[in-house]
Amino acid sequence: MKRTRVKNKRKGLISGGCLITVLVLTLFAPVFTSHDPYAQNLENILAPPMTASESDGGIALLGTDQLGRDVLSRLLYGGRTSLLVGVVSAILCGMIGSALGVVAGYYRRVAGVIIMRLADINLSVPTMLMAIMIVAVLGSTLFNTILVLTVTGWVSFARVVRSETLSLRERNFVEAARAMGVSNFRVITRHILPNLSHTVITLTTLQIARMILLSASLSFLGLGIDVSSPSWGGMINDGRNYIMTAPWLSAIPGAAIAFTLVGINIFSDWLHENLG
């Protein structure tokens, strides 16, 4: 891989900074909030942001929700779940999708046809519908959410990686390696995979954003992880009934999702410029 000067430093710094902020805030949530995100206080429900919380004399910075739980701590702890689901499922998608893509591109006759038709079938079912089906059958747990996202997300990797592999396969250095009798396995691992890495990395960052959004949509529909665990999508869903009277309940996690996604998208764009 060729090394050049880092382009567009400011873009990378700002978007990277945003993401690091989100990561630090959520990973070290206990440092930033002392409230238990599960603790209910039915006497102090739907308190607006910046009001004194009656029970402990502290201030509910972002208000309380419909069960009197502190919105700030739910936002931070909920971010953990949302990011965890996004990152893990994007990486799983990346691994499975890339592996299948390389195989499909390299052995394009039989394996390629089978894998790509599978991908077509997968694409022909709307993502949300498939997700709803799987969760309805298997139940809603963290593991199942990740499973759903992986099952629906590998195709985009497989298709991109396959087409890259198809062109790499015809390149001289690959042909030379094969002419010298290097085994197929070695050709793939030594000569093709390293040349795919920048594509896969860019795709993975984009996929993280997509997965966060998708898991939020699932939680919004009540199909995400179990209802009491905080998650950004679940918080938006909880707040939906109070949109007229307590708009911050949905607006705050909505803004958090938007902030994170824009950060990831700009960052992956910057990454693409510098890797590609």
Added chain:
Amino acid sequence: MIVVLAIASFGVRFGTAEAASGDAKGLKIVIARPFDIVGLDPGFLTESAQVVDNIFETLVRRNLDEKLEPGLALSWKQLDDTTWEFKLREGVTFTNGEPFNAEAVKYSIDRVLDPANNAPTRSYITTVKEVKAVDDTTVHVITNAPDPLIPIRFNRYPTEVVPPKYAGEVGQEKFAQNPVGTGPYKLKNWDKGSSVTLVINESYWGDKPEVEEVTFKAIPEAATRVSALINGEADIITAVPPEFRSQIEDSSTAKLSVVERGGNTVYVGFKTNVSPFDNVKVRQALNHAVDVDGIVKNILQGAAVATNSLIGPKDFGYAGEPEGYSYDPEKARKLLSDAGYPNGFEATLDTVNWYMKNTDVAQAIAEQLKQVGVKVKVNNVESGVYRTIVPTGEQSPMYTLGWSSTNTMDADAAIFAVLRSGEPYSTYGNPDVDALLDESRSSSDQERRRQIYAEIQKRVIADAPRIFLYQENTYYGVSKKLDWKGRTDGSLPLRTIKRAE
């Protein structure tokens, strides 16, 4: 994306026919409900009967106070244990000119009872063995066993009378699209999936209603339904969620109609044959651990009434508000350790969005149970899945369910299906209670039935097969131009809607 769309849809307006218009001639109104109708054949209905009730009539109907009064029958009496006689109204015709008579009643019941027709509502009248047309205006209903509920059964939509000749000629499917009845209204137009319009039946035998034409419009999103009411696009809306109450009350154009305890009695059921819920002390302990009043006041904001009664106050068999389990975590802990669970246990609580704020209520219950050491995981089950797992007994050992007398206004419908062992929705089995329930179904002595229900109530509270929670209120939004109130039986008789003074 979905989030954005859902929020955006709050702003969507349904711009169509101006509501509550009309001159001195007659009133035209719009009623907005969350769903459209599927079919209009009362014998084969799988939905609320609010629309068909206005096209068809039953032998017995309910007046403004929801007491039984003569409908298509002028009088009824019990001849012997298993025979009821109905005397029919004379000179009534269907809107296609066919005469209403004893044969029509027999035909209407026979087609629902015929197992070959597979009517979804057949179970409401399976106690009926046979209907005999004695003469043109006399009908004898023969039951399999003594059935004290016959007049109530002949108030419900499966017994609504259809014209035999027309229904027989067009067949069931076409009849459901082009219904013909004796009711005060007839079908004018049905725009499938969005609205159905009824217009007054000029040849109706009874008093002429004030409302000339009614459009039942489907508006699934509650916020949209409420704004349609407030800005005058709808005159009556059903299924108002409690958080929209103040918006309607504060508006200058509409008022809120509250039917206190008009909804389901919601409870957390236990599978009483599954450990640890097979231990009555555990079940009692969990009842002591839940602060029902706090939940009703803070989470439901008073949109329900905390109760230990199994039966609604307007239902036959209601015996006042029985004493139940006070909120007493200390006592709960003691009962749990007496039962052999000093450190509590873990359990899963299934819930479903059929009930108000179901996930909030379930989470509050879980939090309160945690205080006495019982760790509860809340599992919000998708509605379609829940509909299949509960009657087959595949739900978690703790599950949320609500039940009501669904328009019969009799204790039988409110409790039999959820307490009698062997019934699909029952996870309770007590031989004494079973015997009482069976007796209540066969005794014609109304006083005796009242005693039986009081006895059942007492035993069930002691046995605690559920966490007793509350009965939901129901809310309607009504334009200030109209004079109408929501009803406990959930029906919407258009003939009772009047102009406001």
